[in-house]
Amino acid sequence: FQTGLPQPHLANPKIIPSTPPTPLKFPIIGTLPDFLLRGGVDSLSQIYTDMYNEYGSVFSLSLMGSDQFVLADPRVFDQVVRSESRYPIGGGEDVATFTQFYDANNLTVAKKGSSRGEDWKEWRSAMDPDMYKAWESYMPTIAEVARKISSVAGREVSEAKNIEFVDFLSRAAFDMFTAVMVGQSLQTTDNSVASPEDIEFVKATQAAFDVTGRLLSNPLDKLFGGDLYSEFNVNMEKTYRFANKMNKEAADQALQLQQETVTTNDESEGKCPIKGMQNAIKTKFSNPSFVERLVHRGQLSNDEIAEIAAPLLMAGVDTTAYVMSWLYLNLASNPDAQAKLAAELKSVLNGADLTTKEQMDSLPYLKACIRESHRLTPATVVVVKRLEKDIDIVVPNVDGISRSYHIEAGNRICLNLRGIPMDPKYVTNPTLFQPERFLPSAIQERKGTPSEIMDHPAFSDPFGRGKRRCLGSNVATAEIMILAARLFQDWEITLSKDSVKEWKASQKLMLKADPYPSMDVVRRM
Numbered sequence: 110f111q112t113g114l115p116q117p118h119l120a121n122p123k124i125i126p127s128t129p130p131t132p133l134k135f136p137i138i139g140t141l142p143d144f145l146l147r148g149g150v151d152s153l154s155q156i157y158t159d160m161y162n163e164y165g166s167v168f169s170l171s172l173m174g175s176d177q178f179v180l181a182d183p184r185v186f187d188q189v190v191r192s193e194s195r196y197p198i199g200g201g202e203d204v205a206t207f208t209q210f211y212d213a214n215n216l217t218v219a220k221k222g223s224s225r226g227e228d229w230k231e232w233r234s235a236m237d238p239d240m241y242k243a244w245e246s247y248m249p250t251i252a253e254v255a256r257k258i259s260s261v262a263g264r265e266v267s268e269a270k271n272i273e274f275v276d277f278l279s280r281a282a283f284d285m286f287t288a289v290m291v292g293q294s295l296q297t298t299d300n301s302v303a304s305p306e307d308i309e310f311v312k313a314t315q316a317a318f319d320v321t322g323r324l325l326s327n328p329l330d331k332l333f334g335g336d337l338y339s340e341f342n343v344n345m346e347k348t349y350r351f352a353n354k355m356n357k358e359a360a361d362q363a364l365q366l367q368q369e370t371v372t373t374n375d376e377s378e379g380k381c382p383i384k385g386m387q388n389a390i391k392t393k394f395s396n397p398s399f400v401e402r403l404v405h406r407g408q409l410s411n412d413e414i415a416e417i418a419a420p421l422l423m424a425g426v427d428t429t430a431y432v433m434s435w436l437y438l439n440l441a442s443n444p445d446a447q448a449k450l451a452a453e454l455k456s457v458l459n460g461a462d463l464t465t466k467e468q469m470d471s472l473p474y475l476k477a478c479i480r481e482s483h484r485l486t487p488a489t490v491v492v493v494k495r496l497e498k499d500i501d502i503v504v505p506n507v508d509g510i511s512r513s514y515h516i517e518a519g520n521r522i523c524l525n526l527r528g529i530p531m532d533p534k535y536v537t538n539p540t541l542f543q544p545e546r547f548l549p550s551a552i553q554e555r556k557g558t559p560s561e562i563m564d565h566p567a568f569s570d571p572f573g574r575g576k577r578r579c580l581g582s583n584v585a586t587a588e589i590m591i592l593a594a595r596l597f598q599d600w601e602i603t604l605s606k607d608s609v610k611e612w613k614a615s616q617k618l619m620l621k622a623d624p625y626p627s628m629d630v631v632r633r634m
């Protein structure tokens with residue numbers, strides 16, 4: 110790799126059409142034997158590092174009919190992102206458990222989110238304003254929930270030992286996201302108030318999510334996973350029913366309130382409905398929830414708003430929990446980094462909640478911890494794009510020669526998050542958790558050097574690239590930062606003395622430390 114890569118095009122005679130190196134490939138099972146020999150899904154992280162070390166910047170693998178073309182360089186990967194049409198294919202389309210459930214239950218609006226073409230575009234345009242763009246407005250709500258979560262963390266995890274810290278994080282993700290969605294938190298982190306029905310809801314959602322992960326990532330479960338499909342359906346049904354009811358009640362309430370307010374204002378505003386509506390929104394909904402915003406926007410019916418609850422919860426809760434689980438594991442394993450973070454939080458927030466973007470921007474060490482956690486322990490090993498049309502990918506100047514690779518529509522192109530980010534040529538001491546490498550001064554220092562590649566946006570977060578980038582990326586980032594800002598101001602989070610000392614990154618729907626060590630949550634002095 111070189112910095113400032115030239116960007117040759119295919120007419121350049123120095124570009125050699127090539128095929129990517131790949132392990133021995135068999136009919137139907139593809140490169141599965143090599144994959145299993147390298148350790149299979151339980152060694153996924155290591156496999157992508159090992160293959161990068163063995164094959165270099167480009168290689169391919171093929172698991173049970175699913176071909177992957179794996180790139181190390183984000184600038185090369187961006188050729189795929191730049192070639193996206195108006196309607197790129199999203200990852201959701203491959204999640205068969207969900208799409209089959211939507212089909213079987215005739216859930217047309219939910220299905221649109223993981224489809225493509227105009228259906229997806231219409232769905233995404235209905236969601237974007239109130240989720241992707243309005244993220245900042247949810248910060249105070251999230252901060253209020255984070256405060257409640259933090260107030261019971263020590264009791265629930267360490268004193269009463271009601272719950273392991275990693276499960277506490279999952280429930281925290283639930284509490285925060287339901288508050289964004291319907292305006293009030295389910296408070297599943299607090300055993301003294303959580304209803305058994307709510308806890309059941311969390312468990313069913315996690316179970317559906319985990320089964321989906323096994324079916325998606327384990328090529329053997331894909332073949333022999335009949336029972337897993339029925340396990341998925343049982344849990345998904347529970348989740349769907351609960352989430353649907355939660356959203357429908359919130360939407361109906363919002364609509365009723367809106368109608369009442371409009372009527373009241375009609376009387377005082379001489380029956381001007383627009384003025385009445387504006388007043389309704391100003392007075393009754395000074396900080397509306399996502400569902401209330403959708404109701405006010407009037408693009409979707411209340412039944413449609415209810416239908417999207419389960420898919421969004423599925424997409425938004427456990428994903429956030431997985432990412433947080435690595436962040437807290439890294440900070441518990443590196444007490445010095447945690448102490449520096451606590452010092453930054455104290456000096457910037459001085460006990461206050463994190464409620465504004467300006468505060469967020471004044472917490473460079475917290476941002477660096479999140480960024481470094483994503484480098485060292487990403488929740489997924491690759492960023493994936495499925496091709497809508499054939500493409501010729503040009504990989505410039507490997508061995509002094511540029512190569513082009515013709516990849517056909519329908520195949521997957523991946524950016525390897527375990528290649529360059531773990532390569533000592535680009536990152537010093539890559540196996541260590543060192544947030545300092547992502548402080549603004551360090552980023553500035555590596556400008557113009559080969560290591561600058563680490564600061565490419567495709568490496569910077571786990572939310573994907575291009576038009577199908579995660580709908581909830583901004584809200585999830587806010588949730589992660591706000592909760593960390595609260596918990597690390599209030600508590601010291603450490604690995605329990607008798608806890609396991611080693612774990613591996615095991616593949617569920619995303620990677621999770623397995624076994625996840627026990628943690629203690631002790632009041633910070």
Ligand code: HEM
Nearest residue numbers: 199200201424425428429432571572573577579580581585
């Ligand atoms: C840290 C937490 C999260 C991670 C790591 C994550 C990851 C991702 C990734 C990688 C994609 C892109 C898939 C693709 O390229 O097709 C995606 C899409 C999506 N995410 Fe997230 N996500 C997170 C949180 C959330 C939240 C909170 C929501 C709730 C709104 C959400 C809703 C979605 C939806 C609806 C899509 C599909 C977007 C589309 O196809 O247009 N995610 N997510």
